[in-house]
Amino acid sequence: MVSRYPPDTRGDVLVQWCLDNDFVIHNTGECTRHTTRHGLSAPDVTISRECLLESWTASFSPDGDHYIILFDVVVGDDDEPLRPPRPRAPIYAWKKAKWSRFRQMPNAQCNKQPDQKISVHKRERLLTSAIRIATAAAVPRGGRDTTPFWTPELDEIEEKIHNCKPSVSRERLVARRREMLKQASHKRWKTLCNNMAVADGCCWNILKRIYAPRPLSTPAIKLNNTVLTENQKAKHFIRLYSRRAKRHPHSYPPPPIPVTDTEFTPITAAE
Numbered sequence: 001m002v003s004r005y006p007p008d009t010r011g012d013v014l015v016q017w018c019l020d021n022d023f024v025i026h027n028t029g030e031c032t033r034h035t036t037r038h039g040l041s042a043p044d045v046t047i048s049r050e051c052l053l054e055s056w057t058a059s060f061s062p063d064g065d066h067y068i069i070l071f072d073v074v075v076g077d078d079d080e081p082l083r084p085p086r087p088r089a090p091i092y093a094w095k096k097a098k099w100s101r102f103r104q105m106p107n108a109q110c111n112k113q114p115d116q117k118i119s120v121h122k123r124e125r126l127l128t129s130a131i132r133i134a135t136a137a138a139v140p141r142g143g144r145d146t147t148p149f150w151t152p153e154l155d156e157i158e159e160k161i162h163n164c165k166p167s168v169s170r171e172r173l174v175a176r177r178r179e180m181l182k183q184a185s186h187k188r189w190k191t192l193c194n195n196m197a198v199a200d201g202c203c204w205n206i207l208k209r210i211y212a213p214r215p216l217s218t219p220a221i222k223l224n225n226t227v228l229t230e231n232q233k234a235k236h237f238i239r240l241y242s243r244r245a246k247r248h249p250h251s252y253p254p255p256p257i258p259v260t261d262t263e264f265t266p267i268t269a270a271e
Contacts, residue, residue, distance in 0.1 A: 092135070093142035105134035151184055 018025055109130035157177045164170040196203045
């Protein structure tokens with residue numbers, strides 16, 4: 001197959017890395033997406049190693065579009081799975097925002113645009129970009145992490161638990177840490193309740209969480225007033241749904257009244 005794409009140094013490095021590490025490159029020969037203005041994009045490619053499925057084909061969806069995915073390859077002997085980093089949404093201190101500057105910046109950005117006719121989608125993207133730039137410049141960032149319940153005493157007992165081998169004394173330290181954490185959280189909660197104000201938005205968020213529906217504190221399944229384990233719950237439901245359906249005794253129609261032939265006397269035609 002003759003490649004219709006110009007040679008790329010980065011692609012050569014990636015191909016050589018795949019060959020050195022016994023990776024198989026699957027490619028249908030089709031581009032990821034096609035645009036009339038910018039031409040063809042990168043090919044739809046995936047890599048695999050020791051995969052039983054060798055015949056790989058790309059499937060297209062009419063409701064979506066493929067884009068180039070940039071990724072970093074980590075080379076090493078560590079078998080521990082890696083979790084890709086997720087960008088955290090910024091938290092803004094809206095009460096400290098400079099709204100006069102916020103109003104000026106989108107207007108200035110919009111006035112820079114030419115008066116030529118543009119599509120609604122492009123105008124929407126320009127306005128969104130102007131609002132994002134104005135927000136980053138006029139609204140300061142707020143603190144994300146709240147004050148934890150952790151105290152120096154908890155740090156000390158945590159170090160003792162880490163250095164202690166599994167024994168009865170370690171279990172006592174774990175129970176002591178649980179009790180100290182409970183006391184510290186209750187103390188912080190009392191301080192938070194005493195400082196509540198109507199104008200504070202964080203207080204309203206706390207009240208919403210308090211009144212929000214939550215799961216039951218007690219397990220849903222009990223047998224003879226005893227909490228069932230997960231295995232016992234599964235067996236209980238299996239027995240429940242594997243039984244044959246039986247009608248309730250009172251749902252059957254009443255049986256006919258038994259009678260004997262001696263109670264009836266034959267009737268003749270003359271009678």
